[in-house]
Amino acid sequence: MPLQEVVEVNESVDLAPLDKVLDEYASERGAVIPVLQRAQEIYGYLPKEVLKHIAKRMNVPVSQVYGVATFYAQFSMMPKGRHTVEICDGTACHVRGAAQIIKVLEQELGIKAGETTPDRRVTLRVVFCLGSCALAPVAVLDGQIVGRLVPDKAARLVRELE
Amino acid sequence: MTEPIYRADVLVCGGTGCVSSGSLKVMEVLRAELERVGLSQEVRVVETGCRGFCAQGPIMVIYPDGIFYCQVKPEDVPVIVEETLLKGRIVQRLVYSEPESHTNVPLYENIPFYEKQQRVTLRNCGIIDPERIEEYIARGGYEALAKALTTMTPEQVIEEVKASGLRGRGGAGFLTGLKWEFTAKAPGDVKYVVCNADEGDPGAFMDRSILEGDPHSVIEGMIICGYAVGAHEGYIYCRAEYPLAIKRLKLAIQQAEEYGLLGENILGTDFSFRLKIKEGAGAFVCGEETALIASIEGRRGEPRPRPPFPAVQGLWGKPTNNNNVKSYANIAQIIANGAEWFAKIGTPRSPGTAIFALTGKVRHTGLVEVPMGITLREIIFDVGGGILNNKRFKAVQTGGPLGGCLPESGLDLKVDFDSLRQAGAVMGSGGMIVVDEDTCMVEFSKYFLTFATAESCGKCVPCRVGGRRMLELLTKITNGEGTLEDIAKIEEIATGMENGSLCALGQLTPGPIRSALRYFREEFEAHVTEHRCPAKQCTALIQYVIDPNKCTGCGRCRRACPVQVIAGDRRMIHVINQAGCIKCGTCYEVCPFDAVVKVSGETIPVPEAPIPVGTFKPVETQA
């Protein structure tokens, strides 16, 4: 996995909801991953302050929290776009043309998979098997599964996102 | 209020496949419609797990008759209520139709997709409402647990599992009973039971379907295992991408606790057992058991050398039994029906059934459960209904990114753990992808290699560096820049990775390329020596060209092209500007006259710019 930068974003982060989560997991062993998952649910991504705060409250070095956060594909240290488009490139989707769809969407949005458009409109991600292989190729647009995609339909759907 | 006595049950699949084709909406409309016509006290709507026939979803089965409707849309609901539920008539247009003979098959039990299947592990999937423990119990659920706890010693349970011959369904096929015995005999008071529900193979969804469709079968298996090995705590490590599975598991655990089947003094005995769910965070290597354990402990999911095996030193350093979802899901039936019953299914060395997520270019994609020993041909052509669009079968890949492929000559192989391994493919945990003549085996191997190298945890050099180098060489070949020495180098690196990697990820990463080279070597060589991709898939080696003699100037392709590089006008022969073409294939798909052709290693004459239809003369404009 490519190394992720912790980006500086000029947004102040309210740590109160995070503290609640940390209280909940105070007595659980090995809770770094679930805490990071909950934190990402709250903030949409993992800002630097959040990583630091988790390290402090859980009594582990920041390097360890960072190490865990960068290891797993689920965690993102960059703010997400207003919309998330996830294209499945699982085997079934791949043999039915997912690569072409990814290419068209990268072209359409001017970014690479894994990135967010500069105006933060769309985040494009590649995921592997959503269990809807029968409808391959499949994408998830803001949580909604769309199946039997073809490149121009995918481009159209993405263009229509506000 | 007591439950009304229903005269009919309408089972609607709420598995992920059917949900994405719209089954939730169907259910909503159905409930409203039943209410409207006053049938809501007579007909019950049941949301079930996956029935496997995902390609035909959303699926609905109406009992007591077993009428099977497929591709049901919300608009169809009023007709179903009116015709079938009120008047008892079958709606023919919603019935499954045999693609070959066009005969309608109205009843579930007669559908060819199910005929060669044998539902053992999946016996409840698609039949019961997974969110109600009562339905699991009504089908004999938790009887095995009661039998084990009250009439068997832990040693007897282990003996029974050993005698059944059950082999782990997570890929390697290790004897489950033997593994349990190791954990049971390992010294220590505190032991753990872990269920591997990481299902990392990108194209497989068997474990997910079980967790979504019959979560209690896994829970019951784990409790029995806890009793057998002497553990009081268990973890289910489930992929985070499976929200529905996690939701159903949580609910199932809660219901089992309410029924006294989990917690302290289970069924009045002095055995106690608790279960927790851990969500994965998207790392394929975490399916490897030592990495999985590291991840449960909250660390980076890096494998460590074995021995010591988890059975001796696992979670938090304690003896830990780890099995796959399907392995646990078989346990209750083995205990309830006896080892002998189980051993009779399948083949002597691989008893039981195999579950495959059958996908790719087959007609009936979906989840299939077949007895071990069935041939690949039967799975692909009888159950799967053959290849889509009457194309030619080319290869079948099992075992996902760490597996291998088999060509047509392997179709009569009898499927079990040992036969597949000998042929260079593996059983894996159940992904089965069928590809046709349009798939390039070089590109296909590259796909798996790309996946596996991206997922290498980086801890050991052969895997981290070897995978990268191999991918670079393979990319050279798909770009048409490779040499025969590159192929030789790939094989050399493969040997190094197989021998030198720390965990099975690195050791098995070369698998797909190895088997592709074994069976499709000439395809690799065509890329290298002729700069040609025989399947016309490697984008660097192909061009999309409009055949000037076929183009009618309809403009469909021009409007559909996502990068607008097709020139033309009404009644003009259209021309693709090759420099800007991203080779997405959209024009090829949309042209109603098959005028767009794919070429590799050949050229066809086209005009330089659009000219009126019918005026093209090849001599004037040699391409």
Ligand SMILES: Cc1cc2nc3c(=O)[nH]c(=O)nc-3n(C[C@H](O)[C@H](O)[C@H](O)COP(=O)(O)O)c2cc1C
């Ligand atoms: C890279 C890698 C990924 C794996 N992924 C899975 C998986 O997703 N599910 C699984 O059950 N086993 C997986 N395994 C196999 C496990 O390490 C382990 O053998 C298995 O869970 C044992 O269960 P069983 O005895 O019931 O088969 C994987 C192994 C490797 C090396």
Ligand code: SF4
């Ligand atoms: S073989 Fe690959 S995945 Fe396994 S430990 Fe080595 S680097 Fe990590």
Ligand code: SF4
């Ligand atoms: S190539 Fe096909 S789609 Fe394009 S203009 Fe010609 S006939 Fe129409």
Ligand code: FES
């Ligand atoms: S491979 Fe895309 S949904 Fe399964």
